[in-house]
Amino acid sequence: MAKKLTDELLLGGHVSTSGGIYKSPDRANVFSFRTYQIFSKNQMQWKAKELDNGDVEKFQDSNRQHNMNKIMVHASYLLNMCTSKPDLREKVMEAFSIEIARTDRLGIDYLTFHPGSASGITEKEAISNLVDNMNKVIKPEQKCTILMEISAGQGSTVGHTFEELAAVMDGIQEKNKVAICMDTCHTWAAGYDIKTPEGYGETMDRFNSTLGIGKLKGFHLNDSKKGRGSRVDRHEQIGLGTLGLDGISNFVNDRRFRDVPMILETPKGEEGYGQDIENISKIIRIDE
Numbered sequence: 001m002a003k004k005l006t007d008e009l010l011l012g013g014h015v016s017t018s019g020g021i022y023k024s025p026d027r028a029n030v031f032s033f034r035t036y037q038i039f040s041k042n043q044m045q046w047k048a049k050e051l052d053n054g055d056v057e058k059f060q061d062s063n064r065q066h067n068m069n070k071i072m073v074h075a076s077y078l079l080n081m082c083t084s085k086p087d088l089r090e091k092v093m094e095a096f097s098i099e100i101a102r103t104d105r106l107g108i109d110y111l112t113f114h115p116g117s118a119s120g121i122t123e124k125e126a127i128s129n130l131v132d133n134m135n136k137v138i139k140p141e142q143k144c145t146i147l148m149e150i151s152a153g154q155g156s157t158v159g160h161t162f163e164e165l166a167a168v169m170d171g172i173q174e175k176n177k178v179a180i181c182m183d184t185c186h187t188w189a190a191g192y193d194i195k196t197p198e199g200y201g202e203t204m205d206r207f208n209s210t211l212g213i214g215k216l217k218g219f220h221l222n223d224s225k226k227g228r229g230s231r232v233d234r235h236e237q238i239g240l241g242t243l244g245l246d247g248i249s250n251f252v253n254d255r256r257f258r259d260v261p262m263i264l265e266t267p268k269g270e271e272g273y274g275q276d277i278e279n280i281s282k283i284i285r286i287d288e
């Protein structure tokens, strides 16, 4: 039997948890995914309902049944770990600790978050706040790995260059608890050439020399509505954006990343993954 795309790639997508968190593995399995991403709580709210023991058990059973691994939780968009406002800082750190605890409780490997933004402060101050806050919330006994996601550089967001992410990493005490998630749309919008094979090679070399390729533990696989260097974060369906199938092809055919989760966060969500998979199937080179 011919190998399927999802046999070759650790491809997944962001899926809904509506109706119960334990329903998400089934939703990912519809696409034969072996991994996926969820929000473990309402991403637009600070508060979260306690996880129910029965739900957690059903969730883990279903993951085992469907052979899901290297699952990601995406942290709430409200968390700005760069903030220096004292009251907000407390609130953010508490919410981040809850995100970590929930990820561990669910037995999930990765918690991905956006580094935040430097509103009203310098980028240097923002990075220093981020490092301090992360060092306070990361505990040695924590099981999950926190993935810092490269940003598109929109507005005053922090972390759109490998050097900036490396500066954060430098300050982290529990270095083995933190790694990087590369969003292909953000990386492109931030200005890196990942479309031509040469540009892609140079970009990955630069990643390796600043952060180390082993720190690249996850991808968000998205096309981009806006152009290279636009610094605008607008995802597009695979193959329909300015990065295009040429750009996506560099990632899905890089054998170094065969066991690294590649998560679709394309605008149509579960409605569009079928089409995304079809487009990736056109460019993937599979050894039979």
Ligand SMILES: [Zn+2]
Pocket (backbone or CB within 6 Å): 149, 183, 220, 265
């Ligand atoms: Zn992303």
Ligand SMILES: [Zn+2]
Pocket (backbone or CB within 6 Å): 183, 185, 186, 233, 234, 235
């Ligand atoms: Zn994005």
